[in-house]
Amino acid sequence: MSTGSDFPNLVSGSNQQNKVLVADDDPMMGEFLGAILEQIADVTVVSSGEAALKALETDAYDVVLLDVEMPGMGGLEACKAIKSSPDTSHISVIIVTARIGDKMEVDALDLGATDFIVKPFVAKIVLARVRNHLIMQAQARQLRLLSMSDGLTGIANRRCFDQTLENECSRAARTNTPLSLLLIDVDRFKQYNDHYGHSQGDECLKKIAKALTLSARRAGDLVARVGGEEFAFIFPNTDKDSLIAIAQSVSMHVSELALSHIDGIDGKVTISIGGTTLDGTNQPISGSAIYMKADELLYKAKEAGRNCAVI
Numbered sequence: 001m002s003t004g005s006d007f008p009n010l011v012s013g014s015n016q017q018n019k020v021l022v023a024d025d026d027p028m029m030g031e032f033l034g035a036i037l038e039q040i041a042d043v044t045v046v047s048s049g050e051a052a053l054k055a056l057e058t059d060a061y062d063v064v065l066l067d068v069e070m071p072g073m074g075g076l077e078a079c080k081a082i083k084s085s086p087d088t089s090h091i092s093v094i095i096v097t098a099r100i101g102d103k104m105e106v107d108a109l110d111l112g113a114t115d116f117i118v119k120p121f122v123a124k125i126v127l128a129r130v131r132n133h134l135i136m137q138a139q140a141r142q143l144r145l146l147s148m149s150d151g152l153t154g155i156a157n158r159r160c161f162d163q164t165l166e167n168e169c170s171r172a173a174r175t176n177t178p179l180s181l182l183l184i185d186v187d188r189f190k191q192y193n194d195h196y197g198h199s200q201g202d203e204c205l206k207k208i209a210k211a212l213t214l215s216a217r218r219a220g221d222l223v224a225r226v227g228g229e230e231f232a233f234i235f236p237n238t239d240k241d242s243l244i245a246i247a248q249s250v251s252m253h254v255s256e257l258a259l260s261h262i263d264g265i266d267g268k269v270t271i272s273i274g275g276t277t278l279d280g281t282n283q284p285i286s287g288s289a290i291y292m293k294a295d296e297l298l299y300k301a302k303e304a305g306r307n308c309a310v311i
């Protein structure tokens, strides 16, 4: 899995540089396209639609060139699959074919293909077209990064979190795997601002965000700022026992910051945690429903005196 359609995918993945995937069952054609495109991208060549989809599961690509006629899954079918998965729908797909005809071209565009190249082609034109798609992908990546990240802390924002949570809930139901969620709320933060000032408050939130990222280590884990002094984690494929251990590490990382808070518990900034797990056998559940459950438990942690976790 390509770390889900999540922040790692959208943001860390944004460091990815110009990756192009070529699928053509004709080895000479694959080699030829590879040689052309290597001038501007890191190119992988495969020989079937199935192999293309498999490659997309493990690596992030910007542009995919698909031959139409391949044994097994052809290019149009592969294009459809790429465009219908939230993990890959943003990728530019270029259909490459010797079969000329308006219908084929319209079909390809209707399926979500971004461009259409007819064989035999001129190398310079292919190069220029793919370069333009790579530029558009870089711009789109930059926009996704901005729209999905929190301006203060640089971690994922609420929009990214909500979107990822919905995707992960569907994935958990589909694959019968557990899914865990942690909500974090900084304790007595209003008093922190009142005493130290709002800009110190901002600095405090940045440090907490950074400490939290230490607990989102696996591909697919996500930590986001979901409100003013509220943060949340998504841990795919994580059961309740693991979640309890993670919650302990989250508390530890925040207490290691040893941030002074004159009105805080033991004079320090502390956090309260609510956490819940879908164990993989539950009925499908919406992101907002599991979030609400974790929020109730966070409220219990507050009621229990703060600086604790209820899972």
Ligand code: GH3
Residues within 6 Å of the ligand: 152, 185, 186, 187, 188, 189, 190, 191, 193, 197, 198, 199, 200, 201, 202, 205, 227, 228, 229, 302, 306
């Ligand atoms: P509790 O222990 O019950 O969570 O108390 P609290 O004071 O943390 O909770 P409350 O919801 O009463 O206050 C949250 C505070 O967080 C109030 C608000 O000014 C502050 N806050 C929210 N967003 C920001 C921000 O971006 N920067 C700063 N500095 N403070 C913020």
Ligand code: MG
Residues within 6 Å of the ligand: 024, 025, 026, 067, 068, 069, 070
């Ligand atoms: Mg072919």
Ligand code: MG
Residues within 6 Å of the ligand: 185, 186, 229, 230
């Ligand atoms: Mg709060």
Ligand code: MG
Residues within 6 Å of the ligand: 185, 186, 187, 188, 189, 190, 229
């Ligand atoms: Mg609070």
Ligand code: MG
Residues within 6 Å of the ligand: 188, 190
């Ligand atoms: Mg309060």
